[in-house]
Amino acid sequence: MVNRTFTPFPILRTERLSLRQLVINDEQEIFALRSDSEINKYLDRQASHTVDDARNFINKVNEHINNNEALYWAITLRDTNILVGTICLFGFSDEHDSCEIGYELQTNFQGQGIMREAAAKVIGYAFHTLKVQKIEAFLHKDNLRSVRLLDKFLFQRSNKPDEATPELIGYELTNSIDKPK
Numbered sequence: 001m002v003n004r005t006f007t008p009f010p011i012l013r014t015e016r017l018s019l020r021q022l023v024i025n026d027e028q029e030i031f032a033l034r035s036d037s038e039i040n041k042y043l044d045r046q047a048s049h050t051v052d053d054a055r056n057f058i059n060k061v062n063e064h065i066n067n068n069e070a071l072y073w074a075i076t077l078r079d080t081n082i083l084v085g086t087i088c089l090f091g092f093s094d095e096h097d098s099c100e101i102g103y104e105l106q107t108n109f110q111g112q113g114i115m116r117e118a119a120a121k122v123i124g125y126a127f128h129t130l131k132v133q134k135i136e137a138f139l140h141k142d143n144l145r146s147v148r149l150l151d152k153f154l155f156q157r158s159n160k161p162d163e164a165t166p167e168l169i170g171y172e173l174t175n176s177i178d179k180p181k
């Protein structure tokens, strides 16, 4: 059974990063991320067109957290406090003890191993603390940076072709640490 209590919000820290909850003050950074055509290139999501859109998005995310439906972290640099990206766990299934992972980084902070560092922490948290048994990721087949990231954690291709969205491919990682008793 997944341990799905997200209050108090779990702040996670790594060598370079602090992963914390979004606040309304992050609206400019969230707007920048969600309106960036390079970042949105392979993402099937509603882009932010205004700062209002970003603020609404932050409110919606925090509502999902309050309802224990999703976890969504702002990835910030510990030395400067700059918000460089986000990472989330969502789509929790109690039937399968599973969830999905999603992530994004500002383009000028890519290629530094930041997402690898953040994802390692979040995946460990999902498996050890939440007791999730499987993490899934769905991505555009041409999103090679994302594929490379998942490969580093030994995610495997899942066979879930979807006729409506053939360009989407599925990956999954099984929890080999904490088997249910």
Ligand SMILES: CC(C)(COP(=O)(O)OP(=O)(O)OC[C@H]1O[C@@H](n2cnc3c(N)ncnc32)[C@H](O)[C@@H]1OP(=O)(O)O)[C@@H](O)C(=O)NCCC(=O)NCCS
Residues within 6 Å of the ligand: 038, 039, 040, 042, 043, 102, 103, 104, 105, 106, 109, 110, 111, 112, 113, 114, 115, 116, 117, 137, 138, 139, 140, 143, 145, 146, 148, 149
């Ligand atoms: C997917 C995404 C987060 C990957 O970002 P990233 O910076 O490439 O990912 P990583 O943190 O794994 O960094 C890897 C790169 O950092 C380099 N690197 C530099 N310093 C490093 C360090 N200290 N440790 C590890 N890697 C380091 C690696 O060599 C690698 O470079 P390469 O890709 O040129 O080989 C990013 O491309 C993104 O935000 N895309 C848009 C949103 C998106 O598509 N999200 C996925 C939805 S499914």
